[in-house]
Amino acid sequence: MRRTLSIWMEKRCGELPRVLGLFAARGYNIESLTVAETADPSVSQMTLVTRGDDRAIEQIVKRIDKQVRVLKVLDLTACEHVERRLALVRVKAGLSPTLAEVLNLVCLNRLRLVAVSGDSLTFEATGDGEQVSEVFQLLSGLGIADIACTGAVAMPEQATAGDENQCAASKMSVDEVGRISEPLGRSEQ
Secondary structure, rough: OEEEEEEEEEOOOOOOHHHHHHHHHOOOOOEEEEEOOOOOOOOOEEEEEEEOOOOHHHHHHHHHHHOEEEEEEEEHOOOOOOEEEEEEEEEEOOOOOHHHHHHHHHHHOEEEEEEEEEEEEEEEEEHHHHHHHHHHHHOOOEEEEEEOOOEEEEOOOOOOOHHHHOOOOOOHHHHHHHHHOOOOOOOOO
């Protein structure tokens, strides 16, 4: 089963290899990895996509959460969340019927033209993993010259009255991130 994990950790050298080592030690592949600063510049958020059965992922999440500088781990798979990827796709295109076809695909699929050269067009596609894959399939018939794609970025949707219990044990507000990271240590649990 595909799992999306969100991990908040202190922004310190060497933390990323420690977390990734837990996956390598168990032979799990990481399909996607993105790390970026949060609203608090001393905290990084890692979005990691992997596959595994519930029991194995639960064990990895527990081990990650025990890391000294990991502040919080959230398995977004169990929550309503927003997930996006970004892809740049270069398509071979000259002044021909292919160009008209490519531009038609742009209008119909939320693509954005970001660069034009003599023999190619470069597009930006954003969406969840499935939407980005659909764009690849659509453009493949036109001659894709190159693809560069980011990993997933994700965050939980805000809880509404009916969703509070679905993911409440794992959620962390912006205020909580600030409180956790003030002394740059683990919060009291």
